[in-house]
Amino acid sequence: MLRPFLTLIVSHIWNCRLVDCQADTSDLQLRLCGGGRACAGRVEIYYSGSWGTVCDDSWDLNDANVVCGQLGCGYAVEDEIPGLCERSNGQIWLDEVECSGTESHLWNCSSEPWGEHDCVHEEDVSVKCSDHRMLRLVSKDDQCSGRLEVQYGEIWGTVCDLAWDMDDANVVCSQLHCGVAVSVPRGAYFGKGTGIVRSDVFECKGNETSLWDCPRSLGTLHCNHTSDVSVICSGKHRPRLVGGKDRCSGRVEVLHGDEWGTVCDQYFSLLDAGVVCEQLQCGAVNATPGVTHFGRGSGPVWKENYHCQGNESRLVDCPVLPRDQMSCSHGNDAGLICSDEVWSLRLINGDSRCDGRVEVYHNGRWGRVQDSAWNINDSNVVCRELGCGSAIFAYNSSRYGESELPVWVNDVQCEGNETQLRNCRTSTLTQISNDVGVLCSDHLQLRLSGGGSTCAGRVEIYYSGSWGTVCDDSWDLDDANVVCGQLGCGYAVEDKIPGFCGRSNGQIWLDEVRCSGNESHLWNCPSAPWGRHDCSHKEDVTVKCSEHKEMRLVNGGRRCEGRVEVWYNGTWGTVCSENLYTEEAGVICKQLECGPLARIEYDAKKYGKGSGPIWIDEMKCSSHESALWQCQFDPWGQHNCDHREDAGVSCKDLVADDHDDPESKVIDYPGCQFPMDGGADDLLMLTVAGGDVDIGGESGMIPCFQSLS
Structure with missing residues (x-):
C-alpha cells in the first residue's frame, strides 16, 4: 500500500x-x-x-x-x-x-x-x-476603400454583393477604423478579385464592432467575381453626419485617432459644408441648420477652423486656421443637410465653387461632362444652376486638368435659358471629346495682401477674372469685421493701416461699402455697382484682424536684436524667458529671417522690461518650426511670469552683413533697415519697431522714399 x-x-x-x-x-x-x-x-x-x-x-x-x-x-x-x-x-x-x-x-x-x-x-x-478571420479593402492607393476581401484561416476570398447593404458596410468601415460607409458601388467597382467568392449573407444592424459579430447565414447566392462587394468609407480622420434622418444629414463629427468630436458652427462655412457633402458622396449642400438642430454631441469640440475654398474633395485637404481662443461648446455643434440627389452639379479644380471642370453626380458617383463643341450657352446654364451668375468663359480644353472619372454626359446642346443642365439635350454615348470647364461671373475670392500674414493687409477681391481692390470711401470697422470673419481671421482690430508697401495697379472693384457687420461675405454688403468708383489706389482699404500675428525685436539697436515681442489679438505683448532655450530662440531668429542665433538674453537685463500682456510661456520647439506659434506652449496669455522675465535674443543677422558695402549707405532703425542708394521715387515701407523713432512727423509704420540720398 x-x-x-x-x-x-x-x-x-x-x-x-x-x-x-x-x-x-x-x-x-x-x-x-x-x-x-x-x-x-x-x-x-x-x-x-x-x-x-x-x-x-x-x-x-x-x-x-x-x-x-x-x-x-x-x-x-x-x-x-x-x-x-x-x-x-x-x-x-x-x-x-x-x-x-x-x-x-x-x-x-x-x-x-x-x-x-x-x-x-x-x-x-x-x-x-484555423478559425482566424481578417478583412481588408483592396484598391490601388486607399486603405479605406476598395474590394472587400475576407480571410478564413489561410484562405482569402471575396464576398458576393447581392445581399450586401450599407449597414454591413458601416461595420466594415468601423472595424477598419475608416470612419463611416459612404457608398457600396455594385459590379466589382474596384476590379474583380481572385479565389473563392463567399456566399455568406451578413445581416448587420450597423452598430456591431466586427463583421464577425453580425448574424450570418450560408447563402444560396450564385455569384462570380463580377459581383464582388465594394466599399467606400469616409476614411481615417474624416467626417460623418450623426442624428439626421439619413446618412446625408446630421450633426457634423470628425474622427481624430479613435475619437469622434464635433465642429463649431460659428466657424463652419458653406464652403466647408460643401466639401463634407462631396466627401460623403451626398450631393450638394441643402442647409446648415445651427443651434444643435440634430442634438448636442459628446466628446471634444475640435479646435480646427477649416477654411475650405470649395474645390477640395476631402475635408482633410482644406487649409486649417488655428482658433486659439476657444469659445465653442456642444451648444454650438454644426449641423448639415446635403441634397443626396440622384443628379447634382459641381465645378472642380478651379479657385472657387464658381470656377472649374464640370462634373455631374449620378447614381451615387461623380462623373465627367465631355463635349467637343462646348459653348457659352452651355456654360451659362451651369453657372445659373450653381447660383454663380453668368458665364465669362467656356473651356473645352484641359485648363482644369483631365479627370479619370467616368463620362456621364456627352454632347450637351443648351439653348442657354434652361435652369438646369439636365434639361438640355444630351447624349450618354461615348464620343471622342474633351472635358469641359466654366468660369462664372460670381467666381469671387477675398484675400489680404502685403501684411505679413493671411490676416492683415490690403483688401483684394477676385472678380470677373482679375484681382482688384476696395476703396475706403465710407469704410469703417463693421466692413473690416466682415472681411476678418469671412477669412476666418477673427475680428478687426484696425480698419485702416497706412503705409503698406507699393500700390496696386489693377481694378478697383468696390466703393461705398456699407456693411452692418453680420454679413458672411463682403460682397453681400451694400455698395456701388462692381467697378464703379471715384477713387485712386492711394485710397485702397487695408485691414488687420485679431488672428494676425507678428513678431519683432525691440530696444536692441538693430532689427535682429532686442526684446521679443509678439502681436496677437490686437496688441503687442512679450514672451517669458523661463523656458527659452536654443531651439526656441533659433526659431525666433529663423522667423525674422535674421540668420542663426547668437545669444539669449534672460530676465529683461539688457533690453528692458516690456508692457502689456505676456503672450507666450512654457515654450517647447523642435527647431523645425518656421514660426514661434507653431511650437508647443501654454494657451495664449496664460503664464506665471512678470515683465522682469521678458525674453530677448540676438541673432547673427547675416542679411545685414551683406550690406556692409562702403559704397552703399544703409539707414538702420530698430525694426527697419534698407539701403539708400538713390534712384526712382519708389515707395518703400519702413516699420519702426522700437516705437520711439520719428521721421518726417510719423512713427510706427511710415512711407519712406529711396530718393532720400
Missing part, C-alpha cells in the same frame, strides 16, 4: 512544476493580441492581476494547438507569427512550455514555475489558428 501512495505523491510533486500548486487557476485567462484578430496574435495570459506573455523556448505546434483549442479557434496553422503586435513591456509568465496537444488549457502543460524565465520580449510566442 505504501508504494502506490508514494508514487501518487511523487507524481503530484512533478506536476507542481507544471502549473505552480499555489496558483489559483480560477482567475486565469488566455487571449491572442492582434488588433481585433481573436484567433491570431501574441499569446497572453492573465495571471496574478496582470497580463503577460509566453516565451518561445521549447514552443512547438502541439503547444499552439492547445492555445487554439482553448480559445475555440480550431487548430494551429502557424505556431510563430512575427510582427502582429507591438512589443510587450509586461511580465513573461511562462517559459519552457511542453504540451502533448491534448490538454484543455495551456496552464495544464508542463512549464517552468510562473514568472521564472531567461527570456526577453523578442521571444514572445504568437499563434495563428
